[in-house]
Amino acid sequence: MKVYCVGGAIRDELLGLPVQDRDWVVVGATPEDLLARGFRPVGKDFPVFLHPASHEEYALARTERKTAPGYAGFVFHTDPSVSLEEDLARRDLTINAMARDEAGTLMDPYGGQADLAARVFRHVSPAFAEDPVRILRLARFAARFADFRVAPETLVLMRRMVDDGEVDALVPERVWQELARGLMEARPSRMLRVLRDCGALARLLPEVDRLFGVPQPAKHHPEVDTGEHLCLVLDHAAATGQPLPVRFACLLHDLGKGVTPAPVLPHHYGHEASSERLARAVCERLKCPVDCRDLALMTAREHGIVHRALELRPDTTVKLIERCDGLRRPERFVALLDACACDHAGRAGLAGRPYPARDRLLAALAAVRAVDAGAIARQQADKARIPAAVHAARIDAVKALGRGTEVPVGAANDT
Structure with missing residues (x-):
């Protein structure tokens, strides 16, 4: 069993920003393995556990498959054979698809560090298009990191998602959640501009x-x-x-x-x-x-x-x-x-x-x-x-x- 710190904590650390929360991915383990170590299960759709001491979230490495329109239409698969690279591949942006192992070694299979340096929001894979919430998340990140730009190919993908009606499947509660978080960032106008650039603002x-x-x-x-x-x-x-x-x-x-x-x-x-x-x-x-x-x-x-x-x-x-x-x-x-x-x-x-x-x-x-x-x-x-x-x-x-x-x-x- 191997444990990796993943996602926003690595991004913010590399940007020199305070790290508020840490998320962890566990590779090579089963739910029973974590339960035996005192972890408490909290995930509904896929196995997520709280550490018995730190109470930080630990998720088993997983893959996912799109089965229906909207952000909830996914089937998740966890198995000890799922690799870190496979887990990171399902994430939204390259800057959020990095990890560190327990020895502190940086894992960056999709070029997140280079995109951080270039101040670019770039999708990890075409699977980005399967979850319309990612449009809202990217717009919210634009409000937080105002000097970042959206990669041209990512903007094209976002526009295609809007044209395909994926954004129309978002439920009001999730739209409000992401909108509210974006309004509380440093440059809320950037959220509006990104949503407008891809056509999502006109829909939402x-x-x-x-x-x-x-x-x-x-x-x-x-x-x-x-x-x-x-x-x-x-x-x-x-x-x-x-x-x-x-x-x-x-x-x-x-x-x-x-x-x-x-x-x-x-x-x-x-x-x-x-x-x-x-x-x-x-x-x-x-x-x-x-x-x-x-x-x-x-x-x-x-x-x-x-x-x-x-x-x-x-x-x-x-x-x-x-x-x-x-x-x-x-x-x-x-x-x-x-x-x-x-x-x-x-x-x-x-x-x-x-x-x-x-x-x-x-x-x-x-x-x-x-x-x-x-x-x-x-x-x-x-x-x-x-x-x-x-x-x-x-x-x-x-x-x-x-x-x-x-x-x-x-x-x-x-x-």
Whole structure:
């Protein structure tokens, strides 16, 4: 029995990156051999075991055969005769198909070390085409390793997979899992670009794909293209360390601009309503978590009015906070402002400009929450007047911050 450390741990070690997790492959053994050594079985589809001390995953060397469309249509074969090279051959990319034995010797039968040096994502074998999840994984790796490029032959293979309908067989839960992980990488825009280059974005997120090529006013958006704006917004969210709900809200905030009728282009007045409708459809299709869904819908609906915060009347500001449930969920209202700040910063050459709308609404939120609704209620003889009295007190609290003069929709900066 021989044991090898494989996959991402070897890749990251060679790149000089911290190794978070280690996976191991066992060659020349049976499940009974590992059970006898105290390993605990955890694999459903093929034999995977947890080490009795380290709790790291050890998998028996295996081969696989495609039996049905989609990522789940495989039959796995494990046997003591399966070699390390056969096991590595089933992996997605050459940079993930390297191993080290217990003596520290590097095993690299498919040229992963050379592709690391050249900064290239290259598939190990034509078997790459059998698993559509690999398209999502490669796109996610592109978001993590932003200086890597996709090998031309791999991109051709990915396009063929899309044309053959393999991507259409992906279940929503797996799409969401890989999308969420990609959004949390250093350059989420790279994930979108790789998916778009191979045609997968149009199949998985057509609402996002159609933003590319849609113009915006150059006065406020030097990058002009709405898709390019989205990429800048996502990368700013990553650069500022935003959590997943904020990054997902950034992804969906402008979907309505992809369906703006020609007479309204390039200003997209009133696109927020369409953005919310389309964002809701995406959330339902992906079955995303509730916190991500709620913030995405709120950001799509409200980002236009948030950008105009300095011009809003106090009563409009209070209605915004109440509509967004900012009194009970202040942390989510702050997340809305963070998503809008990323939207504001996601403009070519304008990323460093101040965003006073966020400070204004944070101050308004604090002022509104400081109103003692209980004390106001005790002063009211007519209980039916309590809600109106509390609302009026909140407006007065915002007025004390300084007056705004509301302007028509579209007159403020369009971000």
